Amino acid sequence: MxxxxxxxxxxxxxxxxxxxxxxxxxxxxxxxxxxxxxxxxxxxxxxxxxxxxxxxxxxxxxxxxxxxxxxxxxxxxxxxxxxxxxxxxxxxxxxxxxxxxxxxxxxxAIKDEEQQAILAMHRIRALLVSERTALVNQIRGLLMEFGEVLPLGREKLRMLLPELLEDAENGLPHLLRTLIHRQYRRLCDLDSEIAQYERDITIQVQQDEDAKRLMEIEGVGPLTASALLASVGDIGQFKNARQFTAWLGLVPRQWSSGGKNRLGRITKRGDVYLRTLLVHGARAVMRFVEKKSDRKSLWVKAVKERRGFNKAAVALAAKHARIIWSILSNGTAYRVMPAR
Incomplete structure (x- = not known):
C-alpha cells in the first residue's frame, strides 16, 4: 500500500x-x-x-x-x-x-525565508503605525478633558504640543503635564522607529530590479513594491491580470443568476495590507490627475465625474494591480500612454 x-x-x-x-x-x-x-x-x-x-x-x-x-x-x-x-x-x-x-x-504559493523576513518588517512597521495613531488619539482625548483642543493631524500635534506643555497660563495640572510629556517622548520614539523601518525597506527595494520597475508606476512607492513582491513571490501563479486583481480583492462581487449579471462592491478578499497600500497610493495620484492629460489620467477623471472620488480611487487601484501583473509577467517597464 x-x-x-x-x-x-x-x-x-x-x-x-x-x-x-x-x-x-x-x-x-x-x-x-x-x-x-x-x-x-x-x-x-x-x-x-x-x-x-x-x-x-x-x-x-x-x-x-x-x-x-x-x-x-x-x-x-x-x-x-x-x-x-x-x-x-x-x-x-x-x-x-x-x-x-x-x-x-x-x-x-510557498514563501521562502527572505520573503517572510521582509513581510515581518512590514508587519512590525504596521504595528508601530497603529500604536502611534492610538497614542496621538489618546493625547488629544486627554487634553480635551481639560479644555485644550488640538487640531487634527499628527504633524500639527507634534508641532503644538511642546508649546502647550510649556505654557504656564493654560491651567493644566502638573501631573498631567508630566504624563503628556512622557507620551510625547514615546511619540517621538515611535516616529524614529517607523522612519528607520521605512529607510530599511527603501534600501531593500533599491537592490531589486522588479521593485524599481514597479516604482515607476504613479502611486507605487517602496512600501507597496516591497510588500507586493514579498507577498506574491512567483507571479506565474496568476494566469492573467484579472486573477491577480481578484486575489487582491479589487474586483466587483457578483450576484448573478438567470443570465443576469449583477455586480456590487469589491470583494475585499485577500491581503488587506496590500489592498490598503494600493488604494492609498491611488488616492494620492488622484490629487494630481486634473493637471495631467495622459490616457490613464483622462480615464480616471471620467470615472470620478461619473462615480465619485472614492470609487474612482478603487478603480485606479485595480488598474494599477493589472499594470503590476503585466510588468512582472512580461518583464517590461512602465509606460505612460499619451491621449489618443
Missing part, C-alpha cells in the same frame, strides 16, 4: 495527519507530536502533503520539500466545505486531504 496524499492539520504541539492511497481509500490516521513530525515524513516515500495556509505553514512546507515531498498550501476558507461532521483536528486533516484532490483547487 502506497500513500499518495496526506493532509496535515497544523498546531503548536500536536499534529493530526490523514492519508489516502492510490485508490483514495484512507490509509493513515495518526496524531504526531511536534518533535516527531519531520522524522515521521523522513521515513515516508515522496507524496503530496497538503496543509492549511496558516501560522508556521510556510516553514513546514519548506522543510517537507527538502525531504522530497510535494507540498500544497490551501486557504482555510477553501477547506471548510470538505469537512464532514463536527470540527475537530482529525476531521480537519481529512478535509485538507480531500480538498487537495480537487482539480480546480487554488493553492497558496
Amino acid at each position: 502506497t500513500i499518495m496524499r496526506i493532509g496535515v492539520d497544523l498546531a503548536k504541539n500536536v499534529f493530526d495527519v490523514h492519508g489516502v492511497d492510490e485508490h483514495e481509500k484512507p490509509a493513515l490516521r495518526k496524531t504526531i507530536k511536534r518533535a516527531d513530525l519531520l522524522p515521521f515524513f523522513v521515513h515516508l516515500p515522496p507524496c503530496i502533503v497538503a496543509m492549511e495556509s496558516c501560522g508556521s505553514a510556510h516553514y513546514w512546507a519548506r522543510e517537507l520539500i527538502k525531504l522530497g515531498h510535494t507540498v500544497k498550501l490551501i486557504a482555510p476558507q477553501f477547506v471548510a466545505p470538505y469537512r464532514k461532521g463536527n470540527k475537530n483536528d482529525q476531521n480537519d486533516a481529512q478535509a485538507i486531504c480531500e480538498a487537495a484532490s480537487r482539480p480546480d483547487m487554488r493553492f497558496v
Whole structure:
C-alpha cells in the first residue's frame, strides 16, 4: 500500500495527519507530536502533503520539500466545505486531504525565508503605525478633558504640543503635564522607529530590479513594491491580470443568476495590507490627475465625474494591480500612454 496524499492539520504541539492511497481509500490516521513530525515524513516515500495556509505553514512546507515531498498550501476558507461532521483536528486533516484532490483547487504559493523576513518588517512597521495613531488619539482625548483642543493631524500635534506643555497660563495640572510629556517622548520614539523601518525597506527595494520597475508606476512607492513582491513571490501563479486583481480583492462581487449579471462592491478578499497600500497610493495620484492629460489620467477623471472620488480611487487601484501583473509577467517597464 502506497500513500499518495496526506493532509496535515497544523498546531503548536500536536499534529493530526490523514492519508489516502492510490485508490483514495484512507490509509493513515495518526496524531504526531511536534518533535516527531519531520522524522515521521523522513521515513515516508515522496507524496503530496497538503496543509492549511496558516501560522508556521510556510516553514513546514519548506522543510517537507527538502525531504522530497510535494507540498500544497490551501486557504482555510477553501477547506471548510470538505469537512464532514463536527470540527475537530482529525476531521480537519481529512478535509485538507480531500480538498487537495480537487482539480480546480487554488493553492497558496510557498514563501521562502527572505520573503517572510521582509513581510515581518512590514508587519512590525504596521504595528508601530497603529500604536502611534492610538497614542496621538489618546493625547488629544486627554487634553480635551481639560479644555485644550488640538487640531487634527499628527504633524500639527507634534508641532503644538511642546508649546502647550510649556505654557504656564493654560491651567493644566502638573501631573498631567508630566504624563503628556512622557507620551510625547514615546511619540517621538515611535516616529524614529517607523522612519528607520521605512529607510530599511527603501534600501531593500533599491537592490531589486522588479521593485524599481514597479516604482515607476504613479502611486507605487517602496512600501507597496516591497510588500507586493514579498507577498506574491512567483507571479506565474496568476494566469492573467484579472486573477491577480481578484486575489487582491479589487474586483466587483457578483450576484448573478438567470443570465443576469449583477455586480456590487469589491470583494475585499485577500491581503488587506496590500489592498490598503494600493488604494492609498491611488488616492494620492488622484490629487494630481486634473493637471495631467495622459490616457490613464483622462480615464480616471471620467470615472470620478461619473462615480465619485472614492470609487474612482478603487478603480485606479485595480488598474494599477493589472499594470503590476503585466510588468512582472512580461518583464517590461512602465509606460505612460499619451491621449489618443
